[in-house]
Amino acid sequence: MTPSVGRTVHYVSYGTPGREYTSECRVAIVTAVPKYLTAEPMDGCPNGTDGEWIASLAVLTPTGLFFNEDVPFSEDNHAGGTWHWPERTD
DSSP: OOOOTTOEEEEEOOOOTTSSSOOOEEEEEEEEOOSBOOSTTSTTSBTTGGGOOEEEEEEEETTEEEEEEEEEBOTTTOOTTOEEOOOOOO
């Protein structure tokens, strides 16, 4: 799938170092999809090269929302600070 403005994805929160809050999936809305990747080793490559994607997100949490630019895609490990597609339930 290709990210596009307005699509719903999951953002993975970092959690806190003391584990008061754990890393969790949060709903997010894609607000921008840059034309080019911005992190090494693929800096300057077209966004989506070899399945590497970055997107800007509006992340909704139980206590508010925040905006994050150039968030990397991570379908496999769901590390904090990444986004992935929601699991299909149909």
